[in-house]
Amino acid sequence: MYSIVDIETTGNGIKGNRITEISIFKFDGHEIVDEFTSLVNPECEIPYFITGLTGIDNAMVRDAPKLEEIAPKILQITSDTIFVAHSVNFDYNVIKNEFKGIGLEFSRKKLCTVRLSRKLLPGYNSYSLGKLCSAVGIPLTDRHRARGDAHATVLLFHKLLRTPDAEPVFKTFLNARSQEATFPPALPKKEFEKLPATPGVYYFKDAKGKIIYVGKAIHIKKRVLSHFYDKTTKEIALCGETAFLDFEETGSELIALLLESSEIKKHYPKYNRAQKRNIQQYGIFSYEDRNGILHLAFNKIKMVPSPLAIFYSPTECRIFMEAFCEANGLCPKYCHLQENITSCSHYKIKQCMGICTDLAHLEAYNNRVLQAILTLKNSSSDYFLKLKGRTEEEMAFVSVVNGMYAGYGFVPSDIQVKEPTDLDFYIIPQKNTLETQRLVESFARKNSDRIIEVSQEKLGAW
Template identity: 35%
Template sequence: MFDQSVACIDVETTGASPEFDRITEIGIVEMMPDGTVREWSTLVNPQMPIPAFIEGLTGISNAMVEQAPTFAQVADEVLQRLAGRLFVAHNARFDYAFIRNEFRRMERDFRADTLCTVRLSRRLYPQHYKHNLDSLIQRLGIEMEDRHRALADARVLMHFLRRLPQEHDAEKIRQAIGHVMARPALPPHLPEGMVDDIPDTPGVYLFFGDDDLPLHVGRSAGMRSRVMAHFTGANKTARELRLSQQLKRIEWHQTAGELGAMLLEARLVKALQPVNNQRLQRENDLCSWQMVEASTGGRTLVLRYAADIDFGRASDLYGIFASQRKAAEALRSLADACKLCLLQLGLEKPARGGTTPCFGYQVKKCRGACIGKESHLQHDLRLMEALAKLRLQTWPYAGPVAIRETFVGREELHIVDHWAYLGTAKQAGDVEAILSAVPRPGFDQETYRLLTRHLRQPGIEVIPLGRMT
């Protein structure tokens, strides 16, 4: 079935994140082409506490690994047993990522061809709904006493591979393995293995072309999967094909969750203006209607620009528009729908003498505020009702706040003040430096949209930081 030696491997760990958690046990079953089988396993001191939940799941306690060797002490043995062999694991990306990261901590590189038995089971046994290890154990009729111990789980994979020739012909197995192991056609100019180094965690990735020209900024809850998606599939767009040809380098930044990724993406897109991202409007192009007292009585609207006032601190603002023309079009459409007075809104200039009705009144689309037929109070109330959905939210805190976000071992505090994203603190000492940095970022439309939506969600932890002096 295989022309090369196979290493069925399973690792037990302190948690789910290869970047932050560590290996507590390794089990390897080597299968040679001549049928020879060799087994090896060891506990590993993770050099960090094992959570109680993981102790209960695996049966591996802190006391058991206290005197065990560290990964660095068994690294040569692991490499000897894996080198030149096909790396077979159930959900191979998990085990492979942990092994690679352990070697990376030692500044050593480890790479291997991998075969995921979850995907192979799905390919060869589509009639079965479940393909986790417990399902394989049940289907194979294996009796196990040490489930969730590394060597016992690795043996299950050996039994699974041995069962395949009994239930499928050789060509079908070969095609299934080829399908599962097929690597996507990656951009030709990328260094080998670069995509493998990208963690499948929340964050932001950046594509660069010749002379480090920024091509694209993106975000994802699983960066590696999202990056791979740019270059896989039969329905790639012309834009993605062009991007693939231009791509020379990938950079990535991990975050503690979706909010951190969105905030960082918005900041980087605005700062770098990548050629494949939709360009954000410059701040001085943004404008909003502000409700003020009219000199003739009642309330009117005045167009304010983000270049002139801080939208995060101003009151009575309605809508965010890319230009004066779009702001006027939106207000005219609203006036037409709600029969508001164009003169009172400032969309028409009054005639000399001040008693001529607006054009809307003449075509029966104004209730007469311009000629006293409707009182200022009535018009003001209808105007506020019409604008209610466009009203910019006022900052609901006394000063700057930190929004806490966590993801398996990583914690970040996103510092925000009056809707302006100031930065992200990864350590407690970073907060003061971010608050005191100058110049401070101003109002940003995309950041405002992200924050107002995020803060409406339940369970968000917001920490007041006090009023800036």
């Protein structure tokens, strides 16, 4: 037994959507055995553009029953049935959320006539209800009203039940473990099946092939599937527009992150919101106090005119300062890793060669600070990051020139790399941005073993 459903709503996103009309036909596979249709008072204003589409205005629903008044009838007529709708996830999730709001649970097995039609009636340009019904000769009256659309869906469903190979297709779609009902209605399964289980960047495209979302993943296939299971308003809207998928393998997460950033700025996809925020920078600086002691500290970049090094979070600054302080025998107190103390007792740096308790060695300590600063300034600004390739037969790399991200590339493993120019043929130049600079520098600090320094036109151990 099936309950074939259509709803009209206020159109304010899935979680904010309120039902204004509902129509349910109880169908046994041969004929309609029961029907329930009703306007619903959404208890909120109906937007003008929705009224223009459906014809339902505030006056029409003012005296209509509220959802809690008709909820028992909806539960009764759909009980022990399979919930069927055109683009079923929309109707089902709106009803489920509305019921949750009045303290009731709504759970039914479901079937989507869009996905069934794509499988059993292939080859049509559009699978929207109006265009599909017109193409297959199904009458559709009162378009964008719940009863008219629900009745047309009944006729379409009747046709689908009687197409060749309908039985195994229906069984597959009803299998609880099947991913079919989860896929966006306009997305052919073959689009998902072509995705690899490797790191890279993936693209969601609409019916015209326009990129509407770019993402990165360590496991592309698994990450894309997670979008289909996500029931937030944004994800449901994204999946509702997705008709094609594309991808580019990168071999490593770092290159995936860099490529994602570049592609977002290139295409400005509709559903990408990340990387449109301002990134706060922090700078390390030195100063001399009234006792003549040289300090190292960090602050927001606008407060640091000539930073010795730039970072992208206070945590990154602190981690670097701890390592720098320990490596150069500096005092945690005067590196501002501890505040309001007379002598340092840092949890990590156990042996302090500083002057926190003895100012007699002021000159020697300041010289050590100056030497550490000099080392920091003279550190190589040209280097490569050696990374895993897309296959076993290649290596990947990220190029940094004059401290700036310059691009990435892939080089065959059997190529001998001795000089920087050996990689010129393989590099894919990229524009440096604040985001990519942050990604590269953060990775380099955490993965020093991946750095191949460039010195006097030679490479370190490639």
